[in-house]
Structures are given as structure tokens and as C-alpha cells.
Amino acid sequence: MTSSERSIPTLDDVAKAAGVSTATVSRCLNSPDRVVERTRTRVMAAVEELGYTPNFGARVMAAKRTFTIGAIIPTMENAIFARGLQAFQEELHARGYTLLVSSSAYQPKVEEEQIRALIARGADGLLLIGYDRDASVYEYLERQQVPALIAWAFSETHKRPAIGFDNRASMRMLAENVIAHGHRKIGVISALTKGNDRAAQRLLGIKDALTQAQLDADALPIIETPYEIENGGTALAQLMNENPDLTAVMCGNDVLGVGALLRAKQMGINVPSALSITGFDDIELARIVSPQLTTVHVPHRQMGQQAAIELTALVEKTSAGKSVELASHVVLRESLGAPAIPI
Amino acid sequence: MTSSERSIPTLDDVAKAAGVSTATVSRCLNSPDRVVERTRTRVMAAVEELGYTPNFGARVMAAKRTFTIGAIIPTMENAIFARGLQAFQEELHARGYTLLVSSSAYQPKVEEEQIRALIARGADGLLLIGYDRDASVYEYLERQQVPALIAWAFSETHKRPAIGFDNRASMRMLAENVIAHGHRKIGVISALTKGNDRAAQRLLGIKDALTQAQLDADALPIIETPYEIENGGTALAQLMNENPDLTAVMCGNDVLGVGALLRAKQMGINVPSALSITGFDDIELARIVSPQLTTVHVPHRQMGQQAAIELTALVEKTSAGKSVELASHVVLRESLGAPAIPI
Numbered sequence: 001m002t003s004s005e006r007s008i009p010t011l012d013d014v015a016k017a018a019g020v021s022t023a024t025v026s027r028c029l030n031s032p033d034r035v036v037e038r039t040r041t042r043v044m045a046a047v048e049e050l051g052y053t054p055n056f057g058a059r060v061m062a063a064k065r066t067f068t069i070g071a072i073i074p075t076m077e078n079a080i081f082a083r084g085l086q087a088f089q090e091e092l093h094a095r096g097y098t099l100l101v102s103s104s105a106y107q108p109k110v111e112e113e114q115i116r117a118l119i120a121r122g123a124d125g126l127l128l129i130g131y132d133r134d135a136s137v138y139e140y141l142e143r144q145q146v147p148a149l150i151a152w153a154f155s156e157t158h159k160r161p162a163i164g165f166d167n168r169a170s171m172r173m174l175a176e177n178v179i180a181h182g183h184r185k186i187g188v189i190s191a192l193t194k195g196n197d198r199a200a201q202r203l204l205g206i207k208d209a210l211t212q213a214q215l216d217a218d219a220l221p222i223i224e225t226p227y228e229i230e231n232g233g234t235a236l237a238q239l240m241n242e243n244p245d246l247t248a249v250m251c252g253n254d255v256l257g258v259g260a261l262l263r264a265k266q267m268g269i270n271v272p273s274a275l276s277i278t279g280f281d282d283i284e285l286a287r288i289v290s291p292q293l294t295t296v297h298v299p300h301r302q303m304g305q306q307a308a309i310e311l312t313a314l315v316e317k318t319s320a321g322k323s324v325e326l327a328s329h330v331v332l333r334e335s336l337g338a339p340a341i342p343i
Numbered sequence: 344m345t346s347s348e349r350s351i352p353t354l355d356d357v358a359k360a361a362g363v364s365t366a367t368v369s370r371c372l373n374s375p376d377r378v379v380e381r382t383r384t385r386v387m388a389a390v391e392e393l394g395y396t397p398n399f400g401a402r403v404m405a406a407k408r409t410f411t412i413g414a415i416i417p418t419m420e421n422a423i424f425a426r427g428l429q430a431f432q433e434e435l436h437a438r439g440y441t442l443l444v445s446s447s448a449y450q451p452k453v454e455e456e457q458i459r460a461l462i463a464r465g466a467d468g469l470l471l472i473g474y475d476r477d478a479s480v481y482e483y484l485e486r487q488q489v490p491a492l493i494a495w496a497f498s499e500t501h502k503r504p505a506i507g508f509d510n511r512a513s514m515r516m517l518a519e520n521v522i523a524h525g526h527r528k529i530g531v532i533s534a535l536t537k538g539n540d541r542a543a544q545r546l547l548g549i550k551d552a553l554t555q556a557q558l559d560a561d562a563l564p565i566i567e568t569p570y571e572i573e574n575g576g577t578a579l580a581q582l583m584n585e586n587p588d589l590t591a592v593m594c595g596n597d598v599l600g601v602g603a604l605l606r607a608k609q610m611g612i613n614v615p616s617a618l619s620i621t622g623f624d625d626i627e628l629a630r631i632v633s634p635q636l637t638t639v640h641v642p643h644r645q646m647g648q649q650a651a652i653e654l655t656a657l658v659e660k661t662s663a664g665k666s667v668e669l670a671s672h673v674v675l676r677e678s679l680g681a682p683a684i685p686i
Contacts, residue, residue, distance in 0.1 A: 009463065051462055051487055068460060076444070077429050078627075079422040086420050089446055093453065098460040100443040101419070103432060110436070117411060117441040119394055120352065121464040144394055229627060258631060284421075284572060288601060290633040 009050040017046035067097045069311060070118030071127035074106045074196075078227060078255045079283055081129070084151070087304030088127065095312050097124075106226070108195050112137055119144050125315040127151055127307055131158050132197035147314035147321070151307045152298075153198055154325040161314065161321035163307040167198045170296045170328040171205030174278055175250060177294075177330055179213045182338045183248040183276060186210070187221040189235040189260055190252040199224075199252050202280060206250055221246070225256070232259020237267065240275075247275060247339035254279035254286045257293050261335060272337030282331055291334030299326045352393040360389035410440045412654060413461030414470040417449045417539075421570060421598045422626055424472070427494070430647030431470065438655050440467075449569070451538050455480055462487050468658040470494055470650055474501050475540035490657035490664070494650045495641075496541055497668040504657065504664035506650040510541045513639045513671040514548030517621055518593060520637075520673055522556045525681045526591040526619065529553070530564040532578040532603055533595040542567075542595050545623060549593055564589070568599070575602020580610065583618075590618060590682035597622035597629045600636050604678060615680030625674055634677030642669045 015022040020043060028035050028043040035043070069092055073081040089099045102118065104111035111128075115137060118126060126141070126148040138160075141148050150162035178186060188206060191199035207217035221243045225231040232251060236259070239249060251257035257279025261271055269275050271291055279286055279295040286293040303326055313319035358365040363386060371378050371386040378386070389395075412435055416424040432442045445461065447454035454471075458480060461469060469484070469491040481503075484491050490504075497507035521529060531549055534542035550560035564586045568574040575594060579602070582592060594600035600622025604614055612618050614634055622629050622638040629636040646669055656662035 049486065051459055051483070066464075068464060070443075075429070076419070076432070077422065077425045079420065079425065082420045082422065082425070086418070086446070086448075089419070090448070098445065098457060100413075100445055100461070100464070102441065102443055103429070105429075105433070114441060116394055118443070121409075121411060121443070140394070143392060229631075262631065285628070285631060288572075288605065288628060289631050 013050055014043065014046045017050060018043045065124050065315065066122040068100060068121070068123050069097050069125050069127065069308075069315075070100050070102065070115075070121075070123035072102045072104055072111055072114050072118070073129055074104055075227065076101075076103045078229075079285075080227065080253065080255065080281060081152075083283070083300040084298075084304035084307075087301040088151075088308045089304075091305045091308030092312065095308065097308075097312060106192070106196065108133060115141070119146050125149070125311045127311060129153070130197045131155065131160065131162070132195055132200075147311065149307055149311040149314060151303055153201070154323060155201075158323075160323075161310065161319075162323045163303055163310055163326070164324075165298060165303070165326045165328045167201035168205040168208065170298075171202040171250075171280060172208045173205075173328075174280070174294075174296050174330050175206045175209030176212070177332070178248050178250060178276065178278060178336065179209060179215070181248075181276065181336060184215060185243070185246045185248070185339075186215075187239045187243055187246045187249045188223070188252070189232060189239065189249060189256045190222055190224045191227050191256070192224050202252055227253055227255045229255055229259040229262070232256035233263030233266075234259075236260035236263045236277075240264075240267070240269070248278070248336075249275065250278045252280060254281045254283050254293060254295055257295065257335075258285045258289050261289055261291070261293060271335050273340055276336045276339070278336055286331075286333070294333045294336035295331050297329050297331045299328065302326055352395040354395075356393055357386065357389045357395050360393060361386045408467050408658065409465040411443060411464070411466050412440050412468050412470065412651075412658075413443050413445065413457075413464075413466035415445045415447055415454055415457050415461070416472055417447055418570065419444075419446045421572075422628075423570065423596065423598065423624060424495075426626065426643040427641075427647035427650075430644040431494075431651045432647075434648045434651030435655070438651065440651075440655060449535070449539065451476060458484070462489050468492070468654045470654060472496075473540045474498065474503065474505070475538055475543075490654065492650055492654040492657060494646055496544070497666060498544075501666075503666075504653065504662075505666045506646055506653055506669070507667075508641060508646070508669045508671045510544035511548040511551065513641075514545040514593075514623060515551045516548075516671075517623070517637075517639050517673050518549045518552030519555070520675070521591050521593060521619065521621060521679065522552060522558070524591075524619065524679060527558060527682075528586070528589045528591070529558075530582045530586055530589045530592045531566070531595070532575060532582065532592060532599045533565055533567050534570050534599070535567050545595055570596055570598045572598055572602040572605070575599035575604075576606030576609075577602075579603035579606045579620075583607075583610070583612070591621070591679075592618065593621045595623060597624045597626050597636060597638055600638065600678075601628045601632050604632055604634070604636060614678050616683055619679045619682070621679055629674075629676070637676045637679035638674050640672050640674045642671065645669055 102114040130153045154164035193200040210217040223235040279293045282297040286295045354365045357368045445457040473496045493505035536543040553560040566578040622636045625640040629638045
């Protein structure tokens with residue numbers, strides 16, 4: 001076998017290499033005691049040579065599966081998805097599955113390529129982040145009969161299996177909290193909402209709370225920028241420049257929140273006495289920055305673990321596909337306070 | 344094609360599904376103008392149905408490659424590898440390759456399973472972190488004729504192709520700096536060195552500097568603990584409890600460094616006036632924490648980009664395998680100062 005001919009080794013390949021029947025290979029793998037030593041040695045040498053590990057091979061033969069799960073996340077940077085993914089992988093590993101991860105850099109076209117590549121590489125099932133993608137992608141997945149589970153989002157209006165949380169309601173809770181602290185002049189630094197339903201839903205959550213409090217949601221100053229610490233800083237400077245009377249800036253996630261907070265400090269704006277800043281996700285950054293960031297806690301590990309349980313159930317056809325909404329909660333930390341009383 | 348029969352679709356599969364010869368499929372993909380409309384439509388429908396994307400298929404046919412690169416990193420948490428991997432992926436994508444990533448949780452057995460899984464899934468080449476693994480793994484890679492490139496490490500004593508930096512010399516530079524600040528009572532919080540040559544080399548670098556300065560390297564207090572922020576904190580408390588006269592604690596990476604720093608603050612130990620703390624990696628955490636962490640800057644993006652260039656060259660046989668040592672440098676920030684003068 002040369003590298004130019006590599007593909008997933010089949011039972012046939014092993015039989016051919018060992019010069020025995022496929023039944024003999026199967027017997028070597030499943031009931032080695034029933035095969036004479038010399039044959040067994042030859043077969044196992046072929047198994048090893050071809051990288052057809054007995055375990056893997058035997059299980060694939062029995063189950064017609066590859067025991068590989070693919071996950072496509074928008075980014076590997078900034079650890080937004082890292083903790084959930086780690087829990088996802090641990091639970092998959094405990095169930096005998098290998099996880100292959102791909103990152104789309106928030107580009108729908110790249111995600112689509114990666115879905116095709118993972119299916120071509122034999123993925124039994126896919127984990128996808130959020131609902132927002134072209135209908136043709138879902139049609140393709142259905143044609144390929146590869147189960148896909150949505151994570152990091154949950155909405156009752158979507159029928160697809162999802163393990164996630166309600167981004168809109170979660171951010172609304174936080175916004176209600178900001179308003180309850182006395183803030184009326186609020187600005188927003190959001191991720192790009194196009195193609196990102198989590199970001200779009202979080203923005204709607206802030207508007208829900210403003211409307212409920214009889215504040216003008218249409219007048220809300222919003223800057224959209226990709227999730228990067230530096231971008232959070234640049235957006236904060238622009239937002240404060242254009243709206244110097246803001247007393248609170250709500251950010252679409254902790255990465256933007258930390259960037260905004262560090263820039264505010266650099267600009268000599270005291271947080272929270274002159275300006276409150278909030279995030280979303282409750283990743284480690286939020287606790288490390290000083291003052292610590294008020295945010296929404298996302299159940300990363302629980303989500304990753306439950307997603308692994310549900311996706312393998314879909315693959316093994318022990319579940320017909322269900323959706324689970326996990327609870328999130330507001331984490332009040334030092335970066336949110338009451339607005340200063342105008343002198 | 345049902346999910347139980349899924350595998351990488353071949354030219355034959357497309358030809359069979361469309362009811363034409365493989366030559367006709369090939370012509371549709373490479374010179375569509377030379378095929379009548381009706382046939383072309385049928386073939387392209389089969390191509391689409393089977394997930395045999397024309398681009399991918401045509402290129403695999405021409406090159407006998409899958410254009411998939413696998414990377415196995417020790418962890419997806421804490422963003423230690425995130426920035427380098429993102430650059431690796433961007434450069435691969437520009438060259439038409441898809442990246443699949445797997446995480447071994449720092450477990451050699453898991454890494455070995457993942458190497459086999461990625462090769463079984465058709466990876467053209469692999470990126471591996473550090474040199475330290477069983478000889479049988481390297482033998483397996485050679486038998487499979489799959490090129491592997493080492494990253495995050497560089498050593499002239501190893502012949503394998505590597506794009507990295509000298510962990511030992513880099514940490515030695517930082518330790519020399521700590522000693523030059525006047526520190527004589529130094530402690531270390533290291534990652535587990537077993538199976539992790541980067542961690543082992545960094546520890547040796549500290550000892551090199553101590554020996555050079557005629558300090559007793561054998562008496563160096565060391566705690567080994569897995570890379571986790573919490574662990575850095577726990578280790579700091581233990582280290583200070585057992586060695587209250589320490590004036591500097593050098594940590595094996597920024598994650599441990601940030602954990603140690605936060606715990607020192609909680610314990611009422613002023614950094615740096617009562618205790619200096621250093622890290623390694625220069626990930627974002629190091630700049631976000633207050634006081635900011637003195638560390639070693641690792642050229643994450645440059646390493647990821649150059650690794651993609653070299654690994655694709657190995658796959659395409661335009662390189663016979665070379666190693667490149669990238670420069671690292673010490674980043675002096677607030678967490679390192681002179682030791683307090685005893686009163």
C-alpha cells in the first residue's frame with residue numbers, strides 16, 4: 001500500500017494482503033482462538049501493516065460505522081468553544097468515538113466545504129454551532145443520511161435536534177439587570193450578526209429588555225465587529241466617541257467585553273463607576289480581567305457532554321432526535337455598577 | 344447510498360450512479376464543454392448526490408491525494424495552541440487543504456489512536472506537537488508513508504522535520520533575566536514533564552541558568568501539575584507554604600502563571616514587590632491579567648503558517664523535510680521586579 005493509494009482499509013484489503021478469505025480475517029478478529037497460530041500471525045501482521053486496528057475494524061464490521069464524529073466550530077481562537085468541545089470530546093472518547101474538529105472562521109462557504117470533507121472522510125455524525133445556514137446544506141446532510149446536532153443555540157421555533165440555551169432570553173436577563181442598576185444610556189458591541197444566529201439573538205434580547213422598560217430600542221447605538229479582543233477595544237473607543245453620554249456598554253461576548261474593558265481603562269474611564277461593561281459566555285477571561293466581567297454563564301461542559309450523548313444516540317439510532325434547553329444565568333461581577341449621579 | 348455504506352465516493356461510484364463511463368465523469372469534471380448538456384446534468388447530479396464535489400474529486404483524481412491534513416494537539420482548552428493552529432489552518436486553506444484537528448488530552452495512548460484514525464480517514468500529512476512519543480508511532484507513520492511535521496519544539500539532536508523554537512534556550516533566557524533582577528530564591532510550577540518534552544526542556548532551561556549563576560539547581564523547589572489555571576493557584580499556595588522565602592516563581596506556561604498570580608493576589612502577596620511571577624507562551628491571558636505577566640513570546644502565527652507551508656511541501660514531495668528554528672524572546676511586563684530588600 002503506497003501513500004498514493006491510501007484510503008480506509010477494508011476487510012478485503014486485509015484478506016488480500018494476508019492471502020486468506022475475509023471470513024478468516026473476521027474469525028481472527030472476533031474469535032482468534034478458532035484460528036491456527038500461523039494464520040493468525042499472518043492476518044494480524046496485515047491488519048497492523050494496513051493500519052486496520054482490530055478493535056476499530058471489528059467494531060466497524062459489526063456496526064457499519066467509523067466511530068468518528070465531526071465538529072465544525074466557527075473559531076479555535078479565544079477559547080469560546082474550547083471548554084464545551086473538550087467535554088464533548090471526553091464524553092465521545094468514553095463512548096469509543098474519535099472527534100475530528102474543523103474551524104470555519106465564521107465563513108458559511110468554508111463550513112460547507114468542511115461538512116462535505118468530514119462526510120467524505122466517513123464521519124458518522126456532525127456537531128454544528130447554531131441554526132443559521134443555507135437550506136441546501138441541511139438538504140445535503142439529509143441526502144447523506146448523516147445526523148447533525150446543533151449546539152450553542154436553542155429555539156422552540158426550530159425543529160432540528162439541538163442541545164443549547166436560549167441566546168435571546170439569556171441576554172435579555174442580563175439587559176434587565178443592567179437596566180435595573182439604573183442605566184438608561186446603553187450601547188452595544190456585537191459580533192457580526194450576518195450568518196450568526198447566536199449574535200443576532202443576543203442583540204434581540206437587549207432590545208426586548210429595552211422595549212419592556214419603555215426605552216427606545218431603535219435608538220440603541222450598536223457596533224458590529226468580529227470576535228477579537230482588539231476589536232472590542234476599537235469599538236469601545238468609537239462608541240464612546242460618538243456617544244459620550246453612555247453609562248453602560250453591553251458586549252456580545254466576553255472576548256469583546258474584555259477588549260472593551262481594557263481599552264476603557266487605557267482611556268482613563270473608570271469601570272464601573274464611570275462606565276459599566278458586560279460580556280457573555282463566562283469563559284476564563286471574564287474572571288481573569290480586573291475588574292472582573294459581569295456576564296452570562298453558558299453551561300459549556302454540560303452542553304458538550306449532553307451533545308455527545310445525544311449525537312451518539314442519533315448515530316446509533318437509539319434516539320429519533322430531541323432538543324434540550326439548558327439553563328444559563330447572569331453572573332454579577334465588578335464590571336457592572338450603578339451609573340454615576342450627574343454632578 | 345445509505346449511511347451504512349458511506350465511504351469516500353470514488354469516480355466509479357459517480358459513473359455507476361450516473362450510468363456513464365468513468366471517462367465521461369472525468370470529462371464532465373475537467374472539460375465540461377466537451378460533454379453534451381443532458382449527460383453533464385446527469386453526471387453532475389450524481390456528483391452532488393454522492394458528495395463528490397467536482398473540485399475535490401478532480402483534484403484527488405489528478406493528485407491521488409485527499410487534501411486533508413490532520414493535527415493532533417494536546418488540548419483545545421486555554422488557547423495555548425489556538426493562535427498557531429488558526430494560522431496553520433488559514434495557510435492550509437489558502438493552499439486548498441482542509442484541516443481536521445484532534446486533541447489528545449496529553450495522553451500518549453489517545454494520541455496514537457488519533458494518529459491511526461486520521462490516517463484511516465485519509466489524512467495526507469500530520470502535524471504533531473513536540474518530539475516525545477513512542478518509537479513504534481514513528482515506525483507506524485513511516486510504514487504508512489504519511490509525512491509528519493513536528494511543531495512547538497525544535498532541537499538539533501532530532502532529525503525529524505520540525506518547525507518550532509528551542510524551549511530550553513528560551514526558558515533559560517527568561518531565567519537569566521529573573522536572576523539578573525536579583526532573585527536567588529526561585530521556585531518552579533511546571534507542567535507534567537512525563538511525555539511532554541516542551542515542559543521537560545523548559546525546566547532544564549531554568550536549571551541551566553541557575554547552574555550558570557552558581558546557584559544550586561538540584562535544590563530548586565518544583566511542583567508539577569497539569570496546565571490549568573486552578574492548578575497554578577493550588578501549586579503556588581503549596582510552594583509558598585513549603586518555601587516562604589521564595590522571591591520569584593517561574594511557571595511552565597502562561598496558564599499556570601496566571602493561576603499563580605491570581606492566587607498570590609488572593610493570598611495578599613503583592614506582585615511583583617513581594618513575589619515575582621513569570622509565564623511562558625505570551626498568549627492573551629498574559630496581557631489581560633493585572634499585573635501583566637512577564638513571559639516568553641512564542642511566534643504562534645509564524646509557526647503555524649510556516650508549518651502549513653512545510654507540511655504541504657512534504658505531502659507534495661517538493662521538500663525532503665527540513666527543520667526551521669524560529670526566534671522567541673522575553674517579554675518583560677509588570678509581574679517581574681527586583682526582590683524586596685529584607686528589613
